[in-house]
Amino acid sequence: MSETLKNQSSSPRLELLNITKQYPGCLANDQICMRLMPGEIHALLGENGAGKSTLVKTIYGVVAPDAGQILWDGREVEVKSPSKARDLGIGMVFQHFSLFETLTVAQNIELCLSRSQLHSIGDLAERIRDLSATYGLNVDPDRFVHSLSIGERQRVEIMRCLVQSVKLLILDEPTSVLTPQEVAGLFSVLRKLSSEGCSILFISHKLHEVTEICHNATILRGGKFVGDCEPANETPATIAKMMVGDLAEQDAGYEKAFGEDIAFTAKNLSLAAKHPFGTTLKQINFELYKGEILGIAGVAGNGQEELMSIISGEDSRTLKNTLILDGRDIGTQSAGLRRRNGLAYVPEERLGRGAVPEMSLSENTLLTHSRGFVQSGLVNWNAVKKYAKSLISQYSVKCHGEFSEAKSLSGGNLQKFIMGREIGQNPKVLICAHPTWGVDVGAALAIHQALLQLRDQGAAILLISEDIDELFLLADRMAAVCDGHLSPVVRAEETSIDQIGQWMAGTFINESEQQEALA
Numbered sequence: 001m002s003e004t005l006k007n008q009s010s011s012p013r014l015e016l017l018n019i020t021k022q023y024p025g026c027l028a029n030d031q032i033c034m035r036l037m038p039g040e041i042h043a044l045l046g047e048n049g050a051g052k053s054t055l056v057k058t059i060y061g062v063v064a065p066d067a068g069q070i071l072w073d074g075r076e077v078e079v080k081s082p083s084k085a086r087d088l089g090i091g092m093v094f095q096h097f098s099l100f101e102t103l104t105v106a107q108n109i110e111l112c113l114s115r116s117q118l119h120s121i122g123d124l125a126e127r128i129r130d131l132s133a134t135y136g137l138n139v140d141p142d143r144f145v146h147s148l149s150i151g152e153r154q155r156v157e158i159m160r161c162l163v164q165s166v167k168l169l170i171l172d173e174p175t176s177v178l179t180p181q182e183v184a185g186l187f188s189v190l191r192k193l194s195s196e197g198c199s200i201l202f203i204s205h206k207l208h209e210v211t212e213i214c215h216n217a218t219i220l221r222g223g224k225f226v227g228d229c230e231p232a233n234e235t236p237a238t239i240a241k242m243m244v245g246d247l248a249e250q251d252a253g254y255e256k257a258f259g260e261d262i263a264f265t266a267k268n269l270s271l272a273a274k275h276p277f278g279t280t281l282k283q284i285n286f287e288l289y290k291g292e293i294l295g296i297a298g299v300a301g302n303g304q305e306e307l308m309s310i311i312s313g314e315d316s317r318t319l320k321n322t323l324i325l326d327g328r329d330i331g332t333q334s335a336g337l338r339r340r341n342g343l344a345y346v347p348e349e350r351l352g353r354g355a356v357p358e359m360s361l362s363e364n365t366l367l368t369h370s371r372g373f374v375q376s377g378l379v380n381w382n383a384v385k386k387y388a389k390s391l392i393s394q395y396s397v398k399c400h401g402e403f404s405e406a407k408s409l410s411g412g413n414l415q416k417f418i419m420g421r422e423i424g425q426n427p428k429v430l431i432c433a434h435p436t437w438g439v440d441v442g443a444a445l446a447i448h449q450a451l452l453q454l455r456d457q458g459a460a461i462l463l464i465s466e467d468i469d470e471l472f473l474l475a476d477r478m479a480a481v482c483d484g485h486l487s488p489v490v491r492a493e494e495t496s497i498d499q500i501g502q503w504m505a506g507t508f509i510n511e512s513e514q515q516e517a518l519a
């Protein structure tokens with residue numbers, strides 16, 4: 001559905017004039033101009049490292065620009081901190097939420113309000129209930145955050161902005177963690193806010209969502225403004241072309257494959273949660289075949305992390321006769337030994353677990369690629385650097401070079417590097433979470449093709465993702481996790497987004513319980 005913007009005649013809510021930000025060796029924003037009208041839903045688009053996060057962080061007072069002006073309701077302002085941004089009426093929902101798990105919704109929201117705001121609100125819980133009813137947010141002020149799903153937590157973050165009477169809401173890739181049903185719910189909240197005059201600035205790599213909901217879009221490339229458009233008059237392919245220049249074809253759908261030989265088995269895998277907010281795995285059984293991609297869908301926090309950690313060996317608890325790699329019980333092996341036996345692993349969290357932030361890309365390569373780089377106890381650094389360089393060029397990783405620290409890369413560029421590093425091990429089994437999380441369309445295509453090539457060489461791939469479209473595109477068979485249970489595993493061609501969406505919400509658990517009761 002295309003959007004038409006009312007209030008065309010009013011004056012801009014926000015204007016950015018020649019915003020410039022220089023990082024050491026990188027001009028992240030180069031004289032960027034942008035304008036947002038009241039009620040406008042505006043997408044900020046661009047490939048990885050284009051400068052989107054830097055720009056929104058400037059608006060929200062997290063990054064100080066080196067030059068340029070910010071006009072708010074026609075007046076020049078200096079947004080020195082997020083609290084100054086909130087005073088102006090700017091709210092931001094980050095990709096990684098910042099809620100305290102052991103506090104209630106109302107307590108979390110209270111923490112970010114000033115004394116005068118609290119005073120003017122009066123009964124905060126009542127206000128949350130009112131706003132919840134008005135916007136269909138379904139947020140209960142008395143619930144503890146640890147008991148909320150990711151979609152519910154996102155609604156708490158939005159509520160946190162709403163109680164402060166937000167006039168501009170910034171969302172950084174808001175749909176990457178939601179079920180299809182939750183995405184629809186979020187869009188109806190955004191449309192309602194827009195109809196009331198709240199401006200929305202939206203970073204996204206999901207172009208079909210941009211064409212669905214945004215009035216206008218600004219496109220950045222290499223830190224520069226390269227164009228704007230009305231997404232309703234474009235297609236995802238034409239927008240992608242503006243973002244990355246001459247883009248290769250969009251993914252058109254790939255041929256499915258079916259393996260016959262088992263590469264990995266999880267047998268009656270039950271495991272208690274390691275911490276109070278973790279998920280207990282309950283009787284998980286599946287077989288992963290050589291030459292196939294098995295996709296596991298699920299809303300974050302339903303056992304995916306626990307499942308990946310116990311398979312990779314990152315969770316070092318021993319399990320016997322439960323994890324079988326190529327006919328061998330690996331349940332008592334260390335993570336390093338599992339890697340040497342052919343298991344590669346891309347965890348969900350790229351900085352900290354996928355890569356050591358302070359180490360260079362070469363050093364990060366050596367961490368998981370022991371083969372061939374160490375001879376007689378000595379590291380062959382020339383070979384490591386050469387290999388890291390080849391990964392940088394093969395996956396178009398934007399950085400200064402193999403000596404760049406992992407933490408200096410934009411999120412999407414680091415993701416490309418880690419994916420390349422793990423695929424490059426030619427593993428027998430690759431377990432990976434969110435292979436293209438935050439990665440732009442051009443690079444996502446390259447990663448998809450690398451995964452399919454790996455599959456076609458006979459590797460078994462376990463793909464864990466919240467991006468259901470991507471799972472349908474890549475996976476040969478699919479399942480979903482909910483509350484530590486694994487749904488039945490079915491051929492991707494024989495299921496539907498709706499069914500997987502239902503399983504992500506746990507309907508299969510009730511189904512199997514009902515069947516047990518009937519038996």
Ligand SMILES: Nc1ncnc2c1ncn2[C@@H]1O[C@H](COP(=O)(O)OP(=O)(O)OP(=O)(O)O)[C@@H](O)[C@H]1O
Pocket residue numbers: 023024026027028046047048049050051052053054055398408409410411412413438
């Ligand atoms: N603290 C920093 N120090 C050095 N360089 C940085 C820093 N933060 C960002 N950069 C660089 O600035 C450029 C823009 O980064 P930014 O995070 O704004 O990109 P982005 O468009 O949001 O990318 P993505 O889609 O991957 O999140 C990148 O080349 C990045 O490496």
